[in-house]
Amino acid sequence: MAELKALIFDWDGTLSDSVPRIVQAMHAAADLIGLPRCTDRAVMDIVGLGLPEAIAVLYPDITQALADTLRSAYSGCYIQLEETPSPLFPGVIDALEAFKGTGVKLAVATGKSRRGLQRVLAAHDLEGFFDSTRCADETASKPDPLMLRLILSEVGVEPAQAMMLGDSEFDLRMALAAAVRPVAVSYGAQPREHLLRWKPERCIDDFEEFHGWVMPQLRGQPVTEA
Known part of the structure; x- marks a missing residue:
């Protein structure tokens, strides 16, 4: 070797240890713009992808404009949750x-x-x-x-x-x-x-x-x- x-x-x-906040932020963003929440497991399964790719997996049928709105909402929700950063x-x-x-x-x-x-x-x-x-x-x-x-x-x-x-x-x-x-x-x-x-x-x-x-x-x- x-x-x-x-x-x-x-x-x-x-x-x-930031995965719980990713899940929480995605749920909050969906609520904010009126989309149905995905399951916790579904959100956890997209952790690691870039945000546009993750949204495409979670919400494959929404328009690009709505995907962009969700992306912005998620970023805002996550930054708010991360005022105290997730611990290592x-x-x-x-x-x-x-x-x-x-x-x-x-x-x-x-x-x-x-x-x-x-x-x-x-x-x-x-x-x-x-x-x-x-x-x-x-x-x-x-x-x-x-x-x-x-x-x-x-x-x-x-x-x-x-x-x-x-x-x-x-x-x-x-x-x-x-x-x-x-x-x-x-x-x-x-x-x-x-x-x-x-x-x-x-x-x-x-x-x-x-x-x-x-x-x-x-x-x-x-x-x-x-």
């Missing part, structure tokens, strides 16, 4: 700092907008922390692999030397399409049984587990099964 030189993270549901999952900061200390490249590949990502990075004092970040409004939405290819080009790492950690099938499909090692987390938007259909290298139940599993690989030690 190639030396691991880059760790790429999804944001919502992987680093940040336990162990995330300690793990990221430990990873950075090994010299591995760290990146974020997210369905958030650039403005949204910059807002949460600033709120968590992580501006400038990552070596590369890409957002859905500046490249193709997941599961298109373009986002990962741009990150890998920027940090100078080959696909086989990179790992993508995410909580949705879109993260895993993107990683597979880019020939990047896919790793799933079961604590975010989509359940373990759904994620396992995409055959991730491993499915992680909490971030501290990921920390313990990946650190030996960053030190050049062989991977061992739990």
